[in-house]
Structures are given as structure tokens and as C-alpha cells.
Amino acid sequence: MVGQSNILDKLKELARNLWWCWQANVIDLFRELDPTLWRDVDHNPVEFLQRLPADQLERRAAEMALDSRIDYAFRRLSEYLKSADSWGAIHATILRARPVAYFSAEFGLHESLPIYSGGLGVLAGDHLKSASDLGIPLIGVGLLYNQGYFRQSLNADGWQQESYLNTDTEKLPIEPVLAADGTSLMIAVETATGTLHARLWRVEVGRTLLLLLDSNVAENNENDRQLTARLYGGDARTRIRQELLLGVGGVRAIRALGIRPSVLHLNEGHSAFATLEKIRELMEETGLPFGEVQRDVAQMTVFTTHTPVAAGHDRFPAQLVEEHLGKIREALNLSYDDFMGLGRVYPHDLNELFCMTVLALKLSRYANGVSALHGVVSRRMWHPLYANVPEEQVPIGHITNGVHVQTWVAPQMSMLFNRHLGVDWPKRQRYADTWSAIDKVDDAELWETQQVLKARLINFVRARLAAQAKKRDEPDSHFQRFATVLDPNTLTIGFARRFATYKRAGLVLQDIDRMVDIIKNAQRPIQFVFAGKAHPEDRMGKELIQYIVKNAWDDRFRSNIVFVEDYDMNVARHLVQGVDVWLNNPRRPQEASGTSGEKAVLNGALNFSILDGWWAEAYDGTNGFAIGAGTTHASIQVQDERDHASLIDVLTNQVVPIFYDRDADGLPRKWIARQKDAFRTLAWKFNADRMVMDYVQRSYLPAAGGRSCQ
Incomplete structure (x- = not known):
């Protein structure tokens, strides 16, 4: 029984770090223990081990001589986590003490963690995996959607039907982040109509940490408990509250863990409110005015835009922005008009909606599209923001996406x-x-x-x-x-x-x-x-x-x-x-x-x-x-x-x-x-290794240096 217990403990350790999902030999270990069950649980090793009978584990491990293979996989994971032999250990040492904070509304790491809808999320997941392989100090920040995107089926007429299933956190490869007293670590974001609360979860992605914020807590009212239920669901009010939680809440979550990032990387405009919270935080620490701190936060911010269609960028009416960001606006000592101008191409056009991409572009010094052609399209699209600059000199470059x-x-x-x-x-x-x-x-x-x-x-x-x-x-x-x-x-x-x-x-x-x-x-x-x-x-x-x-x-x-x-x-x-x-x-x-x-x-x-x-x-x-x-x-x-x-x-x-x-x-x-x-x-x-290396050399390292108030 001691041997069987030891095997189970090692399998649980493997299951809790998503490193396994890009290791074919480890995937084979789980599958060979029970191919049918592995398929039934959608390749989720946490649920798989919960449902696998102990006697079957012992029997199958003996029949197939899996003990040594499990030991080998466990050693490989341990060595991977401890290894200092990486590209980042040589080329990104400045990030060791103060890592990159990578914000994204979705992360596609594996089907067993359904917090993604498509390409943007899978790109973010691949980014985290390659950062891990390359040894780049980076922390992902996202939201825990307990119903994910949606499950698709077709009716007898071929029409798409959507269904939403509540995910049991006990069956996910996540762990709660605990405060010093052993309770769940919580963050709060104040708005004009009340306070949003969220607890934190952590996901180990190889050597990379992913933090997820979850609003389904007793401190919230029923509507706010459902705020992080679905990805890209709900109306504009739901969307802005999700993005408030991601951006402002994400910065506060990192701070609650005692981490001071040297770079904020905004993967699309959903998380642009993070820049405002970072400015507020540094104004409070330094006593410096908005203008000076804004320059420093912009210097440390990297923004990647993924949307070449104008209608695809999030925009909110001013009253909705004031309701949710009014407290932060007051802390920044900005007037209503000046604050709204941060999200407008034409700051004095009172009819223009507040655009998250505009905010991100104005508060970042390193902006890029995700292919060479997309860089051209983005410079043309956002040229009005830089009226006195020729279109080809608009400060939006490109780093072409790659895959893990x-x-x-x-x-x-x-x-x-x-x-x-x-x-x-x-x-x-x-x-x-x-x-x-x-x-x-x-x-x-x-x-x-x-x-x-x-x-x-x-x-x-x-x-x-x-x-x-x-x-x-x-x-x-x-x-x-x-x-x-x-x-x-x-x-x-x-x-x-x-x-x-x-x-x-x-x-x-x-x-x-x-x-x-x-x-x-x-x-x-x-x-x-x-x-x-x-x-x-x-x-x-x-x-x-x-x-x-x-x-x-x-x-x-x-x-x-x-x-x-x-x-x-x-x-x-x-x-x-x-x-x-x-x-x-x-x-x-x-x-x-x-x-x-x-x-x-x-x-x-x-x-x-x-x-x-x-x-x-x-x-x-x-x-x-x-x-x-x-x-x-x-x-x-x-x-x-x-x-x-x-x-x-x-x-x-x-x-x-x-x-x-x-x-x-x-x-x-x-x-x-x-x-x-x-x-x-x-x-x-x-490939994503080349992509992440480009981000390190072209954006992260320049962004991590040269600030006056940090």
C-alpha cells in the first residue's frame, strides 16, 4: 500500500502542474491506466485520479510496469522546475526580481481548464508555456470562468444550441491562494454602486504561474457572483465589470502576493484598466502627480492588439465608465473630462465612447500587432491618435504570433x-x-x-x-x-x-x-x-x-x-x-x-x-x-x-x-x-519560442528599465 500511495501522490503532483499537457509520455501514462475513463473525463487528470479506483491503479501499474515510468516523469518535472539552464537565465536576468505580468481575458492551456473561447486564449496559453520553457519570469493574470464559454450542439435543423455547465473547482488543476491566516486570499475593487470582491486561484504552468480571479464568493451579491461565470457573455455592464476585475483587480492581486512586476503586458484591450490602477498605486507610493507617473507606467507597459476591425474593440458609454472607474479617477486627481479623454481618439468629442484600445495605446510605450500586415492595418486604423505623425511612423510595430x-x-x-x-x-x-x-x-x-x-x-x-x-x-x-x-x-x-x-x-x-x-x-x-x-x-x-x-x-x-x-x-x-x-x-x-x-x-x-x-x-x-x-x-x-x-x-x-x-x-x-x-x-x-523571445528583446527588456519612480 505504501508503494501504491507513493505512486498516487506522484501522479497527483503531475496532474496539478499543466506541464504534463505538453509531455506526450506523461499523457500516455494517464491514458494507459484507463483509456475509457481518460476519454470520459475529457483528458482531465485531476478528475481522472479522483474517479480511478485505488485497486485498479495498483493493478494497472503492476501489469504495465508503470512505476518506473511514473518515477521518471516525476523526476523530469522536478528537474524542469529547478533547472537554471534556460535562455531566460542568460537573456532576461533583469526580470528575475520583478517579473512580467501578462494580462489576458482568456487562457487556452488545455481542454480540461475551459477558460478560453478561441485563438486569443490559445495564443495566451502558448505564450505562458513558451515563457516557462525559456525560463522567462512571467505571471499570467486572468479570470476563472466557472461555466467557460459554452458547449455547442446542433438540433435536428442544424442550428447551433448553447449550453453552460458549472465547473467543479475540485476537479480543476487549480489551487486556492491562501492568506497568512489560512483563509482564501481576497481582493476588492470599489465602484460607485458597491464593492466587487474576488478570491484568487493559482495554476502552475510549468515554471510559470497563472493567477485567476473568481467573483463567485459570498461577499458579492448574486449578480456579481455570476460576473465571472461566462466568458464573453452578458451586456456592456457585465463586460466592463469583468474588465474592471481583470485589470484593476489583477494588479491588486499581484500586489497582494507581494510581487512588483517590472512590465505589464496587456494581451488585447480587455485589461487596459490595469494601467490606471498601476498609476494610482504609484501616485500613492511616491506622492508624484498623474503626469509624471503616467509616463513611467506607459514606459513599463506593453500592449498587443489583436483586432483589425474597428467594431471589434470594446467601447463603453461615459456614464458606465464613471460608475465603475469614478473612485480611481478621483484618486488620480483627474477631472471627469480629462479622464474620459484617455479613452477617446478625440478627447473633446463628448459623443465618442470610451475605447479600451485607445486607453491601452495612450498608456503604453510598446504596442504591436500580431503579424506584419496587421501592424500596417493597426497603424492605419489608429493614425488619428497620432495626428502629427506620418502613418508609417505611428508607434505600433508587430510581433508575429507563433504556436507552442x-x-x-x-x-x-x-x-x-x-x-x-x-x-x-x-x-x-x-x-x-x-x-x-x-x-x-x-x-x-x-x-x-x-x-x-x-x-x-x-x-x-x-x-x-x-x-x-x-x-x-x-x-x-x-x-x-x-x-x-x-x-x-x-x-x-x-x-x-x-x-x-x-x-x-x-x-x-x-x-x-x-x-x-x-x-x-x-x-x-x-x-x-x-x-x-x-x-x-x-x-x-x-x-x-x-x-x-x-x-x-x-x-x-x-x-x-x-x-x-x-x-x-x-x-x-x-x-x-x-x-x-x-x-x-x-x-x-x-x-x-x-x-x-x-x-x-x-x-x-x-x-x-x-x-x-x-x-x-x-x-x-x-x-x-x-x-x-x-x-x-x-x-x-x-x-x-x-x-x-x-x-x-x-x-x-x-x-x-x-x-x-x-x-x-x-x-x-x-x-x-x-x-x-x-x-x-x-x-x-x-513558433511561440521565437515569439516570446521577440517580446523579451523588443519589449520586455526595454520596458523593464528607465523608469524614474520605481
């Missing part, structure tokens, strides 16, 4: 890299030379590896489709077709993302009658796997989903078009690891970055995309496929028509022929050559 490689690369592909790039390739992933060895990989080995991943995706999709149909109480006769839906030998195209209208999910199926001949071609067929959620209030997005679903249910396409419900990180992982082609066709230039395509690259999929976001600076003519020529038209209708025509042209005259052009060995040599080009030219550049 070990989170998104499939274990089978990782093993191929181990054999040919060297087992230490993850530490060298950010160097171009690391990936040059991909040219020496045997074509057949690369192709076979991806075929294994494709078969895994197809099995996953078939199981999900059957489960979806069961929930809708479809007749038993419908279930037979799921055993044969999708063909492993057919060109498989994936499309998965938020169903905002500008992303044009239905573009490829726009002329559905013409697509019949293309999709059902006897010699060179095509199949599509779609997934994604529309915001609950986005009727047009829901109509797009319904359009795709009804085509998927059409007898002509039942084996060639599928829609996978309830898109999350687990679904995303299967798709980016298993498709042949990753399709992305936003209306240029409205895609800020689009990191899903970067994940697909790591697994051998070729991008087939509009020249927007990251693909505009990545495509070189041989490492994927481009839709259009990178131009836009003043008429949305004309642009959509042109992009659709280009999409079909490239699909039928490039993508399909190259995929099906096989040699005597049955290998698509030209296709594989493009895969290798993609690995060699893209993998080293579009």
Missing part, C-alpha cells in the same frame, strides 16, 4: 523529428538550421507518418459523429454510415475556427452545385472536415454553420463533408494533426494572424490560404498554396467573388493534381516536397 510546438505537434511526428533532427530539437526549434535536416527524411517515412495521423483523425471524427447523432436521437439506421464516412485515401481539407462572417466559412461551398463534380470526382475526390462555434448573439455566424451542416447532411456529400460539434482544443488538435490541407479564407485584411495554420504546418499539412495574417509573410510559392494575389477590392461582393474564383482555380488546378500525382511507389513526390519546404521555411519562424 510541443503542445500542437503529434507524438508520431515528434518521434520522426527525434530521429532526424536530433532528440534535442525542441530546444533548437527556433533556429532555421534545425529544420534543414528535414530534407534528408525519406519521403515514404514522412508520408506514412502523416497517413497514420490521418487515420487517427478519421477514427476520431467517426466516433464524434456517432455521439452527436445519438444526442439528437437519430434512428439506428443513420449510425451505419458513420463507419465509412471519410476515406483515408481522399484529399482531406480542414477548416476550423470561430464562425465570424469575415472568416467566410462557406466560401468554398458557395457554388454548391459546381462543388458536386469537384468533391465527388471518381479519380480525385475531396473531403472536408469543418468545426467551429459562432458567438451566441451572432445570427449570421449560426446561419453559416447551418449552411455547412445541411450540406454535410445532404445525400450527395454525406461521406465527404462533416461538421464536428463543440470545437475545443481537443478537436483542434486532432484536425491540425490529421488533415492534408488547412484552409483559411478570411476577407483580407481582417485576419490579424491566424495561428491554426501554424499548428498544421508542424504536422505536415499544407496551408491553402488567403494572403492575410501570418500567411502573407510566410508563403513563398512552394511551401503551401495561396488564394488570390494579396489584393483587396472596395466592394465586399467583388472581393468575395474574386476570392471564390481563385480558391476554386487553385484547388482544382494545383492542390488536387499535386496531391494525386503519384509515382510508381504510390508516393506524391511533389506534394511531399512542398511539405518539406513548409517544415524548413516555416517551423523555425512561426
